[in-house]
Amino acid sequence: MKNNQITTQLITLFTLLFLVSCAEQPKDDTPWVALFDGETLNGWHKLGGDASYAVENGAIVGTTTHNTPNTFLTTDEMYTDFILELDYKVDSTMNSGIQIRSNSTPTYRDGRVHGYQVEIDPSDRAWSGGIYDESRRGWLNPMTDNPAAQKAFKQNEWNHYRIEAIGDTIKTWVNDVPAAYLIDDKTLKGFICLQVHSIHEDQKAGTDIIWKNVKIITDSVSKYSRTSPLKPIITKNQLTIDEKKNGWKLLWDGKTTNGWRGAKLEEFPEKGWIIEDGVLSVLSSGGAESAAGGDIVTTDLYEDFELKVDFKLTPGANSGIKYYVDTNINKGEGSSIGLEYQILDDDLHPDAKLGNHDGSRTVSSLYDLIKADVNKPIKPIGEWNTAYIISKDNHVEHWLNGTKVLDYERKSDAYRKLVSESKYAKWPNFGELDKGQILLQDHGDLVSFKNVKIREISNTKE
Numbered sequence: 001m002k003n004n005q006i007t008t009q010l011i012t013l014f015t016l017l018f019l020v021s022c023a024e025q026p027k028d029d030t031p032w033v034a035l036f037d038g039e040t041l042n043g044w045h046k047l048g049g050d051a052s053y054a055v056e057n058g059a060i061v062g063t064t065t066h067n068t069p070n071t072f073l074t075t076d077e078m079y080t081d082f083i084l085e086l087d088y089k090v091d092s093t094m095n096s097g098i099q100i101r102s103n104s105t106p107t108y109r110d111g112r113v114h115g116y117q118v119e120i121d122p123s124d125r126a127w128s129g130g131i132y133d134e135s136r137r138g139w140l141n142p143m144t145d146n147p148a149a150q151k152a153f154k155q156n157e158w159n160h161y162r163i164e165a166i167g168d169t170i171k172t173w174v175n176d177v178p179a180a181y182l183i184d185d186k187t188l189k190g191f192i193c194l195q196v197h198s199i200h201e202d203q204k205a206g207t208d209i210i211w212k213n214v215k216i217i218t219d220s221v222s223k224y225s226r227t228s229p230l231k232p233i234i235t236k237n238q239l240t241i242d243e244k245k246n247g248w249k250l251l252w253d254g255k256t257t258n259g260w261r262g263a264k265l266e267e268f269p270e271k272g273w274i275i276e277d278g279v280l281s282v283l284s285s286g287g288a289e290s291a292a293g294g295d296i297v298t299t300d301l302y303e304d305f306e307l308k309v310d311f312k313l314t315p316g317a318n319s320g321i322k323y324y325v326d327t328n329i330n331k332g333e334g335s336s337i338g339l340e341y342q343i344l345d346d347d348l349h350p351d352a353k354l355g356n357h358d359g360s361r362t363v364s365s366l367y368d369l370i371k372a373d374v375n376k377p378i379k380p381i382g383e384w385n386t387a388y389i390i391s392k393d394n395h396v397e398h399w400l401n402g403t404k405v406l407d408y409e410r411k412s413d414a415y416r417k418l419v420s421e422s423k424y425a426k427w428p429n430f431g432e433l434d435k436g437q438i439l440l441q442d443h444g445d446l447v448s449f450k451n452v453k454i455r456e457i458s459n460t461k462e
Contacts, residue, residue, distance in 0.1 A: 030224055035075065035084075035192070036060060036214040047072045047104055047113050051196035059212040062196040064094065066205045070134075072099060072113050072193035080189045083217040083224055084163040088120065089210045092155050096120040096209045099134060099193035100165055107377050107403040109135060114402070115190050116140075118163055118172055118180070120209075126150035129161070129172045129179025133186070136402065138242035141170075141180040141233045152177035166221055171228045181230040185384065192216075236278045237451060251298065251307070251438065252452040254278045260296045263327045263336040263439060269293035272442055282319060284446040295336050295442050297327055301435040304457035307389045309440075310450045313381050316348040317445035320367060321387055324436035329427065335441055337424075339410075339431045340367035341387055341398055343447060346378070356422045364400040368422045369415075372398065372405035384450075392457050 035043065038058040046053065049068035054061050062073065079101070090096050102115025114135035121127040129149050131141040143150050152174040153159055162173040168185035171178070194211055217224055237254025251259065255275065257268035272293015274281050285292035302323070309321055325338030344363045346352040355361040359371035363378055364387065377400060379385050388399035394410040408415055411432050424430040440449060 031217055031219045032085075032215045033218070034215050036212070038212075041073070043076050044073050045076060047074045047111075047193070049196070049198060053194075053196070059210050060194060060214070062096075062194060062209045062211075064196055064199045064203070064205055064207045064209075066199060066201065069198050070113070071196045071198075072102075073196075074099075074102075074104075074113070074193045075191045078189055078191055079165075079216070079218065081166045081218070081221045082164075083221055084165075084192065084215075085161065086214040087158050087160050087212050089156070089158050090120055090122055091207045091209070092122045093203065094199075094207050094209060095123065095197045097132065097134070097195045097197070098161065098163065099191070099195060100163060100170070101187045101190035102134065102193055103187065103190045105377060107375055109402070113193065115187055116165075116170060117195065118161065120195075122153065122155060126153060128153040128159070129174040131170060131172070131180045131182050133240075136186075137240045140184060140235060140240060141182040142241065143179065146179060146230070149174055149177050149179035152179070162226070164221075164225055166225060169232070171226070171230075173226075178228045178230050181228045181232040182235070183232045184235040186235075239453065243453065243455075246455065248306075248453050248455045250452065251454045252280060252449070254450065259299055261299055262293070263295035263297045263325075265294070268296065279448050279450050280440075280452075281446060281448040282440070282442045284314075285442075285444045292444065293442050295322075295439050297325055297336065297437040297439045299437075301437060302454065302456060303435045304392045305390070306455040306457065307387075307438065308451065308453045309387045310384050310452075311343055311387060312384050312448040313343065313345050314446040315381050316345050317343075317381075317447050318345070318349050318351060318443040319343040319445060319447040320439075320441040320443070321389070322439035322441065323389060323391065324431055324433045325439045326433055326436055335443075336439055337427055337430070338436060338439055339396075340441075341365075341389055342367045342372075343387070343441075345381055347381075357418065360422075364398050364405045366396075366398060366406060366408065368424065369418045370406050370408055372400070373403075376405045377401045377403050386451075390457075 049071035051065045051071035052063045053073045097117040097119050100116050102113055104111050104113050112135050117132045117134045119127050119130045119132050127143040130143045133140050160175050164171045168183050170182045172180040239248055261267055262269045272283055320343050321341040322338035325336050327336050329337040342363055342365045346362045351361040355368050360368050364372040364376055386401050390397050397407040398405050419430050
């Protein structure tokens, strides 16, 4: 009888302990949403090349194909802030990746997919979890200085990725080991893709990349974010790996006024311009041209070059990027003289409807001379845009956000005819300097600049 009582008491005790244990288990309220239902490819579509995707045994299987570019299985939905987790298995010979905040537009390289890619790299380099900027800037966050993450990837086994994209911050984990930590605001919204990389003729076709358990959080994302012990890589006012290799340099260092002065001054203006949090801004002063701090110019001269500048407009604002500037011309009122990449709020500023050539004062146009393509991909006021100008052997191109919007030949008869019909007709040999300064314009409106970079091109003239 005594043994039966002890047994009963023990059973009761274990039952109570089990119930308490269950009660102490917190309920998982993480608002995960499956991006893949395990049976179909509903919610996804294919972009880029012709590699194949199929569903097999509850997983997405992408298969390599010869003679086709990179192929992307792409979500129908666009995402801003999110946390993404998934499992994948890849052949040891096959590079792949997961695109996030990526886009495809007709104006950008005929619809080519571009944006952040979280690398899948089974090679000896072992950069899985690193962040590459597909079809744009190249490597942003390699794994060179993160041996722990390099060792985290498991060859020919299932690997788990966690990817957080919140605001301008992207963090990744490979099998729960912190991999990348990037602060970059180039793109804040886009789709997610599973990549099947293109292969060379000497590589075996029919190689599979497999994904499963693809899920995402888009609700109260910051609440579920993890802390990363890594030091972040910050791209603002810094050169990327590819830029350093290709001879680019910072034209503005993001902190000081070094390398710049007032167009009509020996020093940088004491008023009218501010540097704050890595952003250079010309302040609002009522919309007058060069009436406050005035234009600023580089202290160096440039001949053939490539120039990149990120700019942000405020409502109704006007400014410009000028090149081949000679500050000895026009010592009087107004702006210094040079060819101008127009920066303008086309919707609100009246200049958009003015000009000696129709539309030639709209954003990214060659001011007063050549109208930019009407299909230019301008971002909304208050967002950052990227201007790109290349001038080589007198051939000049204006680009906006990765899309060419116009080109022309300096010093040609056609160019000189345009000048003769413009406000610049009174300036002899306008825009025909062999070397000149780069200028950021003060037109009395609040406009901001960052990531000002230049690459001088070796002169190839005979």
